[in-house]
Amino acid sequence: MPIQNTAVLLPWNRMSTTPTTAVNRTPASNKGGSVPFKWTAFVLGLVLPGLGHMSIGEKGRGCRILAGFLILWFSGLLIGGLGSVRSWDPPYTNPAAGGKRNLWFIAQAAAGPIAFGFAALDASLIRGAEDDQLIEITMHDQSVGTAYRFTSIGHAADFGTLFCALAGLINFAVALDAGGRATSDRRGGGR
Amino acid sequence: MTVLSWVPFMQPLPGVQATWLWLLPILIFGIAMMYKAVRVVDLATYWREVGTMTAQVLLAFLGLATGVFILVQWIVPLIPAG
Numbered sequence A: 001m002p003i004q005n006t007a008v009l010l011p012w013n014r015m016s017t018t019p020t021t022a023v024n025r026t027p028a029s030n031k032g033g034s035v036p037f038k039w040t041a042f043v044l045g046l047v048l049p050g051l052g053h054m055s056i057g058e059k060g061r062g063c064r065i066l067a068g069f070l071i072l073w074f075s076g077l078l079i080g081g082l083g084s085v086r087s088w089d090p091p092y093t094n095p096a097a098g099g100k101r102n103l104w105f106i107a108q109a110a111a112g113p114i115a116f117g118f119a120a121l122d123a124s125l126i127r128g129a130e131d132d133q134l135i136e137i138t139m140h141d142q143s144v145g146t147a148y149r150f151t152s153i154g155h156a157a158d159f160g161t162l163f164c165a166l167a168g169l170i171n172f173a174v175a176l177d178a179g180g181r182a183t184s185d186r187r188g189g190g191r
Numbered sequence B: 001m002t003v004l005s006w007v008p009f010m011q012p013l014p015g016v017q018a019t020w021l022w023l024l025p026i027l028i029f030g031i032a033m034m035y036k037a038v039r040v041v042d043l044a045t046y047w048r049e050v051g052t053m054t055a056q057v058l059l060a061f062l063g064l065a066t067g068v069f070i071l072v073q074w075i076v077p078l079i080p081a082g
Helices: A005-011 A027-032 A041-047 A052-054 A059-078 A106-110 A111-126 A152-180 B023-039 B041-080
Strands: A134-138 A142-146
Touching: A027 A106, A041 A052, A041 A134, A041 A152, A052 A059, A059 A152, A059 B023, A106 A111, A106 A152, A134 B023, B023 B041
Parallel strands: none
Antiparallel strands: A134 A142
């Protein structure tokens, strides 16, 4: 294989399956699937789910993406409460022991500013609850800790976290699709 | 805590610990909505595709659950101990 052709196999070139030249950058040549990655659409998709697709003219697709995201996100919040989106001190950890980063939030953060907004709400309303709303609990390491009296545990915490994490993860994939999608590729968009 | 005294978002949904299987269709429906919004070629068939995918995934779960049930309840006890 000639050395210049190996470049298209590298991961950062996957969005473009043929080398980009002045000749094949025309819309007509995009029919073959070679599309320059649209970083603006990708970033907009991360800012608000579906906005990336709306920005490239796929309004119908964007609205459906947003609707699906909102169903997952707010179902998660209804099931597990605000604690479903938490950047620090995941369930079953003792904040008094030094605090711990919640790894689920990495997936949830792909939902963009919405995730950070709800994490801030959790920090102020649930984790930062008044003393009269706190109860003493025994942690899994047998230490004594405190928690908001309505902090979700068990299946409510698991499913709430899972719903929001999946919404974030899928939104990241959707934003990638918005960046890699050909603008001229209507595929029924906008209906 | 009962449903009547439940404060949405501030408190977890009551009753989830005992009955949680009904959350699966909602989860799969939401995933299918986002997935099919990207994958479907013609948006006119969107809702049909979402319904089909939701049903397929639920049936797959049911099939897996049935398979594991048969394995654990019927086949594993047939294996001689020791």
